[in-house]
Amino acid sequence: MDDAQARKRLADLWVTHQPAVAAFARRRMPPDAVDDVVSETFMVAWRKVHEVPSHERAWLLAIARNVIATRVRTHGRWQALAVRIASEPTDVAPAAAEVALDRAHVKQAWARLTDPEREVLALVAWDGLTSEEAARVLGCLRSTFSVRLTRARRRLLALLDDEPHVPAPSSPSVPPRALEGDLP
Amino acid sequence: MKASPLMGALWEMDPDRGHLSVAPTAGDATLLAIMSSPRAVEATRPTMLRQPRTWKLAGAAAAVAVTVTVVGIVSPWGGTSAFASWTAAPTALSAAEEAARVAQCPQQYPTPEGTGPTLDPVLADVRGDYTFVIFSNGELVLQCYLETSTTGAILAATGEAGPVRQTLAGSNVTAESNGVTTWAYGPGGGGAITLAYGLAADDVTAVEATLADGRVVKATVQNGWWAMWVPGDAGLPDTATVTHADGTANDASIAVGSEP
Numbered sequence: 001m002d003d004a005q006a007r008k009r010l011a012d013l014w015v016t017h018q019p020a021v022a023a024f025a026r027r028r029m030p031p032d033a034v035d036d037v038v039s040e041t042f043m044v045a046w047r048k049v050h051e052v053p054s055h056e057r058a059w060l061l062a063i064a065r066n067v068i069a070t071r072v073r074t075h076g077r078w079q080a081l082a083v084r085i086a087s088e089p090t091d092v093a094p095a096a097a098e099v100a101l102d103r104a105h106v107k108q109a110w111a112r113l114t115d116p117e118r119e120v121l122a123l124v125a126w127d128g129l130t131s132e133e134a135a136r137v138l139g140c141l142r143s144t145f146s147v148r149l150t151r152a153r154r155r156l157l158a159l160l161d162d163e164p165h166v167p168a169p170s171s172p173s174v175p176p177r178a179l180e181g182d183l184p
Numbered sequence: 185m186k187a188s189p190l191m192g193a194l195w196e197m198d199p200d201r202g203h204l205s206v207a208p209t210a211g212d213a214t215l216l217a218i219m220s221s222p223r224a225v226e227a228t229r230p231t232m233l234r235q236p237r238t239w240k241l242a243g244a245a246a247a248v249a250v251t252v253t254v255v256g257i258v259s260p261w262g263g264t265s266a267f268a269s270w271t272a273a274p275t276a277l278s279a280a281e282e283a284a285r286v287a288q289c290p291q292q293y294p295t296p297e298g299t300g301p302t303l304d305p306v307l308a309d310v311r312g313d314y315t316f317v318i319f320s321n322g323e324l325v326l327q328c329y330l331e332t333s334t335t336g337a338i339l340a341a342t343g344e345a346g347p348v349r350q351t352l353a354g355s356n357v358t359a360e361s362n363g364v365t366t367w368a369y370g371p372g373g374g375g376a377i378t379l380a381y382g383l384a385a386d387d388v389t390a391v392e393a394t395l396a397d398g399r400v401v402k403a404t405v406q407n408g409w410w411a412m413w414v415p416g417d418a419g420l421p422d423t424a425t426v427t428h429a430d431g432t433a434n435d436a437s438i439a440v441g442s443e444p
Contacts, residue, residue, distance in 0.1 A: 006219075007219050010215070010218070010219060011210040011215060014208055014210065014215045015208050015209060015210055018208040018212075019205060019207070019208065023200045023203065026199065027199050027200050035214070038214070039217075039218065042214070042215065042218050043218050043221065046218050046219060046221065047290075103196060106190075106193040106194070106197070107197060110194075110197065121194060122194075125191060125194040125198070126194070126195070126198040126199075156190070157190070
């Protein structure tokens, strides 16, 4: 790959995937660190531009995760990347099917998950990755990721069941089995 | 993806929901800055190994950023099957063999501007097919993981400013890192490893850690640095046995953040 080809390749990656990388960073880092994470991610991509795999987005997010983990590690946390949650409710009207779940209690249950549990759920629910992509981001087998995702989902449902004011998981309108099938 | 109440609730908690950004273009300044930096070549570079040299840390008055960071997939769950050739004690190689491995690593400290200094190799920890190299100039640190049984999968390093521990009280060690990362980038990727390294006082001759299963892992000690790693994510202990040139030994903390 000559220099012109490399520049074209990286520019294509940037235009196509920079928003996803930036969003990934914003979900996990304070605002003032996001630009650095994005820059470092594409810096690594530039150095490896001759070996970009077909799963470009997952590859870039895996790099971004590494960059973030490096920063997190500096502060003593290693085992999983903590993902943030929205601090304020949005003003978007929920779909009718979502009304059954009490957002506040989902938030409480979410807070009781472990970092690894939150991470696998966030990769799918927020970053919009397939299980295969998410597995690549975490550097594990797809089957392994699926197991972790299933466990995290079940634990979230169990925590929701524990919450006294959560009507959805055990209610007829939101059967648990339907919830179990909602994520890829 | 089928919508569900749970998915909807999680989606609504997305901290990036509703964020508005300007669409990226091929003329963005950040992109251009990145592309102005050197990129890795595709083939193994026939670079000459700079001679490792012992360097002394600067005095406390000059205490500024030591940077210790690595771009590696951090996974709490990685496997260990690919590390069959790993050994609990460092593998002895000839100087030429070791130099050949080290020479495959990038030695320039990576910066977004591509203007980082070239660092000297100060430690090469060889365990079977795996080589972990630390480069440093006394202020910056760069790591390289190399797997030589296949095509030489390299994890390059990048970094940010961090605290410096430049003065070692008495005859001890510091831990600049002790945690789980993953040797999983590229064709030689093998899963999670637990890595620890740090600075060692001049009279330190050996650093050994006993794992929960009783295995004793011996560190490589070179040029005022020590390093050890084990396959998997079981973790290294927070304490190691440090042996000194006079034959005495003591337990020392290798937990990150501990004082020497």
